[in-house]
Structure formats: structure tokens, C-alpha cells
Amino acid sequence: MSKNADVIGWGGEVVDTADYKTPTQMGNGRTSTGASYVKQIKFYVDDDETPVITPAADDLDILETQGNCYSVSENDGDELVVFYGGPGLVVAILFSSALLGDGRQFGGLKTILKTIKTEDGEVIDCVNILKQPAFSHPLLLNHTIQLEPSFNAITNCFRSRGDLLIQSWHKYGQCPDGSIPIVRKLMQGNNNRPIFPKQFPPFSSADMLQNNNDANYQHQWALVSADRDGQIQGGHAKINNWRPFVNQEGGSMSQIWIAASSGDNDRETIEVGWMVAPSTGSSDSKIFIYWTNDNYQSTGCYNLDCPGFVQTSNTLAIGAKLANISTYGGAQFDIEYDVRKDPKSKNWWLTINGQTQGYWPAKLFKKMSKNADVIAWGGEVVDSVDYKNPTHMGNGRTTEENPSYVKQLKFYVDDEDAPEVTPAADDLSILETQGNCYAVSENDGDELVVFYGGPGCPE
Known part of the structure; x- marks a missing residue:
């Protein structure tokens, strides 16, 4: 120079x-x-x-x-x-729980750093990230929080807070850095969780037989799936939000399933989507997550109701009410869900609307500490056996006129040359357990779109 x-x-x-x-x-x-x-x-x-x-x-x-x-x-x-x-980049605090003893204590830090209340009675507690439920799990007592996935994911950056306003409580405040938002359990005896049991879609006669063992509830599914034995490492979809009619003891879910199994009683799943379940305290539509490592028998739970999922983001309260709901013939609001296994840590990362939310640690699983076998997209409904008016799936319609939809379907596989698969309709299997009541169809034009839902069949 x-x-x-x-x-x-x-x-x-x-x-x-x-x-x-x-x-x-x-x-x-x-x-x-x-x-x-x-x-x-x-x-x-x-x-x-x-x-x-x-x-x-x-x-x-x-x-x-x-x-x-x-x-x-x-x-x-x-x-x-x-x-x-x-x-x-908005980053959660990174600590090693090895410093915390049992993973829940850190000096004299408060458990709840802030409380946010909404006009309709929803209460969000901003809980110290080090005192979240995950660290009560015996396998996570010495767990080190992973700040971000090692793969090239969409980060926690955002251009404006408007990108995140998908839950009702957001307009009343936000949780500070170093905390995670958790929906407070409000009513005595109400755990803010569905009272009905979870079941896996019956892809086989053995699944169907096992599902029929429930004498109190009946489940129906309308979905598409892809089977890649031991190769699946995650999946992606955009699903529009609805608030369907649901019976008091029932539930309606629109979701992604990722699962693996080496036998009837050791099925492992990761599930994410939106649900309406009045037994959670309201008939509002809410984002939910779920996991199990023993076919829904004694492990796993919805949301953060038991130790397992490690939340790293302070932007979204899993299980809180969604602010924007689609209307028939009107505006459509959807949410983009992404679940992907980290190739280094083996943890399964959840991203919602471009924001990493946290992960299911690999230690929770056996077979899925490696890969999964199957992925599915669509709807599930649950009703008590003595219902009169059936619970609706999606928006309660089965036609392609302003239906419930799943878009941007793709899944991740254990293949360095082609790690992402965008399936065509011919690559997917259809499951309708009661096709005249809840249906699924595909539109394989410029982009594959899956339509699903229905009003059920009154008895």
C-alpha cells in the first residue's frame, strides 16, 4: 500500500x-x-x-x-x-449440568425469572434454562446443553419479532435470555395435558391388533408415510393451523411422526405438530411435541410434562395457544416444522418457523440414537368410545376446496450424496383407517401437497 x-x-x-x-x-x-x-x-x-x-x-x-x-x-x-x-444471533445460555450436581441447581438462581399473563388467563413462566424439567431425567443429570446443532441449520436470528408472533402470549411480553417459556398448570387436577392415550398409526396388522386393546378410546388416522428402514434422520413439513370441533375427552392432531422399532413393545417415536384437546384446559389449537421409547407404555410425554426434551429457545412456549388460525374460504396460517438428527451429537433437533427450539437427547433412545425407520405426515383423531358427535380432523372437510394441507414434505436420510429427499406421490403410502370419515389425498403438481381431514362418521 x-x-x-x-x-x-x-x-x-x-x-x-x-x-x-x-x-x-x-x-x-x-x-x-x-x-x-x-x-x-x-x-x-x-x-x-x-x-x-x-x-x-x-x-x-x-x-x-x-x-x-x-x-x-x-x-x-x-x-x-x-x-x-x-x-x-439470539443465544440461550450454555452451561454444563456437570457443574450443577443434579442438573437443577445453580447457586441461588431463581427458578422463575419472569411471569407473563394474558387477558384470557394463560400464564407463561419464564423458567431458568438450567432448571427446566429435562434435567430431572436420570440419563440427563450430567448433560451438557447443546447450544446449536452442528449441521447448517436455520439459526435463531430473526429480522423482526413479527416473524415469531405465532402464539397468543407473545403480544404481552417475552422471556429473557437464559430462560425458557413454560405454560403454567393452572387448574387443580388439570395437568394441561391430554387425558387420552397416544397410539401409533397401524401400518401393520400387529399395530392394528395392539391398538384395538384400548377399551375406552378409539383412534383414527389419515396420513401418508415413507419407509426407509434404518435410514431416516429427520423430516420437514408446513402444516396449516385449524381449530376443529373436538369432543371434551377427545383430541385432534395434525403432525409429523418419526419412528423406529425392532419389536412390538420397543417402538420409539418423535412427534410434532398442532393439536386441539379440551382436556388441556381449552379448545384452542396449540403446538405440541411428543416422544416415547417403549411404544407409549411407560416413557415419554407431551410437551415438557416429563423430563426429556431439552429446550434452548426463549421464543416459543410448547403447548401454548396459537394466535393465528386458518378460516374456511379465508386466510390460511401455517407453521413450518423441522426435525433433524445432529450427525455429531446424535440429538434430534426441533426447528419451528425457522427458529431452533431444542432437542431430544440421543440418550433417550436406543434404535433412534442411530436412525429411524419411518416418517409420516397427516392427521389423527381420538374419541371416547361413547361419543355421539365425532371429533373433526384438520378443518373437518375431506374435499380439496380450502382443505387442511401439508406442504414442503421432505425427509433426511443417511446418504452423503443425497441427504435430503423430496418425495413424489408415488414414493408415499396412504393410510386411511376410516376412509369414508377421514380421508387423505395428494396433489402432485409443481409441488406435492397432501390434503387430509374429515368430519368423522356419526353413529
């Missing part, structure tokens, strides 16, 4: 320590409207005829090392303006 330079750049840079809690902002912390700007851009060159160059947007290269956290854009109107900045 005693002679000349090679390159020139304009924009922002941030530096943080590796163990930061709240990210440093770039510019004014915004990535879109009202962002920081650079104007009157020009540079000087060793050229007697044109020593000053005022570049156009096409003359410049863009570098974003973490584009969903800090971004840059150009407005090449009468004058080139470069906008840049962002809020950065």
Missing part, C-alpha cells in the same frame, strides 16, 4: 466473545426499513482520465457472513444507497 490498494469495502462489522448472552448489534440493529445506511459511495483509482468512480449496484459484491443475523442491501435509484445492520 506504499503504492496502491487492491480492494475497498463499505458496511459493518461486529465482534463478540464466544460466550456472549445478548448479541452485539450492527448499525442501528435493524435489517430492513430504517436500517443504517452508507451514501455517496465512490472510490479513487490510478487513472488520469477517470480518477473517481461512482459505482452502481452491479459493480459491487455483497458479503454477509451471517446473512439472517446481519444483512446488507442496495437501493440503486437516483443515488446508490447501501443499507446494512442487524440484531445478531
Whole structure:
């Protein structure tokens, strides 16, 4: 540079320590409207005829090392303006529970850091991430929280809080860094969980026989599935939200199933989607998760009702009410679900609407500590055997006119050359246990879309 330079750049840079809690902002912390700007851009060159160059947007290269956290854009109107900045990566606190003894105590830290109450009575406790239910599990007493998956996932960055407003409580506040939101159990005797048992879809005659052993409840399914014995490492879908009619003791679920089994009684599953179950305290639609490692017998649970799932995000309360519900003939609201096994830790990571939420530790499973066998997408309903009006699935309709849908279906497999599979209709099997009451169909146009649901069959 005693002679000349090679390159020139304009924009922002941030530096943080590796163990930061709240990210440093770039510019004014915004990535879109009202962002920081650079104007009157020009540079000087060793050229007697044109020593000053005022570049156009096409003359410049863009570098974003973490584009969903800090971004840059150009407005090449009468004058080139470069906008840049962002809020950065929102990160949960990372601690080793080996420091905590039983995984639940850390000095004198409070368990509940903040409480958020809504007008309709829902209460969200912002619980210290180190005192979440997961660390009561005997296999997780010395567990080290994994901050992020090792694979290239969508991170916890977001351009605006509006991207996350999918639950009713969000408009009343947010949980601080280092905490996770948990729905408080409000009513005496009500565990905020469904009272009906979970069952696995009957892909075989053995499954059907075992499901028929329940004398109090009956389950019906309408779904599509893909079977890749010992090869599946996760799955993905976008499912629109509804609030169907559900009997008081029943439930209606729209979800993804990921499962493995080496026998009738050791089936392992990871499940995620939305559900309506009045026994949870309301007939609202809510995001749910579920896991079991013994075919729903004595292990596993919904949401955070038992130790198991490790939540790392402070943005979403699993089991809380959804704010936006689709309407027949009107606006459609959907949620994007992604479950993927980390190739290094073997933990199964959950991402919802582009935000990593946490993971099911590999230690919870036997066969699924490696891979899964089957993945399915669709609906399930549960009713007590003495019901009069059947519970609805999806939006209660079976036609393709504004139906319940599953889009962006794909699954991940143990194949370095082709780790993601986007299935066509011919790649999937259809299961309808009561097809004249709850149905599933496929539209294999430019994009595969699965339609499912129904009003049930009144007796």
C-alpha cells in the first residue's frame, strides 16, 4: 500500500466473545426499513482520465457472513444507497449440568425469572434454562446443553419479532435470555395435558391388533408415510393451523411422526405438530411435541410434562395457544416444522418457523440414537368410545376446496450424496383407517401437497 490498494469495502462489522448472552448489534440493529445506511459511495483509482468512480449496484459484491443475523442491501435509484445492520444471533445460555450436581441447581438462581399473563388467563413462566424439567431425567443429570446443532441449520436470528408472533402470549411480553417459556398448570387436577392415550398409526396388522386393546378410546388416522428402514434422520413439513370441533375427552392432531422399532413393545417415536384437546384446559389449537421409547407404555410425554426434551429457545412456549388460525374460504396460517438428527451429537433437533427450539437427547433412545425407520405426515383423531358427535380432523372437510394441507414434505436420510429427499406421490403410502370419515389425498403438481381431514362418521 506504499503504492496502491487492491480492494475497498463499505458496511459493518461486529465482534463478540464466544460466550456472549445478548448479541452485539450492527448499525442501528435493524435489517430492513430504517436500517443504517452508507451514501455517496465512490472510490479513487490510478487513472488520469477517470480518477473517481461512482459505482452502481452491479459493480459491487455483497458479503454477509451471517446473512439472517446481519444483512446488507442496495437501493440503486437516483443515488446508490447501501443499507446494512442487524440484531445478531439470539443465544440461550450454555452451561454444563456437570457443574450443577443434579442438573437443577445453580447457586441461588431463581427458578422463575419472569411471569407473563394474558387477558384470557394463560400464564407463561419464564423458567431458568438450567432448571427446566429435562434435567430431572436420570440419563440427563450430567448433560451438557447443546447450544446449536452442528449441521447448517436455520439459526435463531430473526429480522423482526413479527416473524415469531405465532402464539397468543407473545403480544404481552417475552422471556429473557437464559430462560425458557413454560405454560403454567393452572387448574387443580388439570395437568394441561391430554387425558387420552397416544397410539401409533397401524401400518401393520400387529399395530392394528395392539391398538384395538384400548377399551375406552378409539383412534383414527389419515396420513401418508415413507419407509426407509434404518435410514431416516429427520423430516420437514408446513402444516396449516385449524381449530376443529373436538369432543371434551377427545383430541385432534395434525403432525409429523418419526419412528423406529425392532419389536412390538420397543417402538420409539418423535412427534410434532398442532393439536386441539379440551382436556388441556381449552379448545384452542396449540403446538405440541411428543416422544416415547417403549411404544407409549411407560416413557415419554407431551410437551415438557416429563423430563426429556431439552429446550434452548426463549421464543416459543410448547403447548401454548396459537394466535393465528386458518378460516374456511379465508386466510390460511401455517407453521413450518423441522426435525433433524445432529450427525455429531446424535440429538434430534426441533426447528419451528425457522427458529431452533431444542432437542431430544440421543440418550433417550436406543434404535433412534442411530436412525429411524419411518416418517409420516397427516392427521389423527381420538374419541371416547361413547361419543355421539365425532371429533373433526384438520378443518373437518375431506374435499380439496380450502382443505387442511401439508406442504414442503421432505425427509433426511443417511446418504452423503443425497441427504435430503423430496418425495413424489408415488414414493408415499396412504393410510386411511376410516376412509369414508377421514380421508387423505395428494396433489402432485409443481409441488406435492397432501390434503387430509374429515368430519368423522356419526353413529
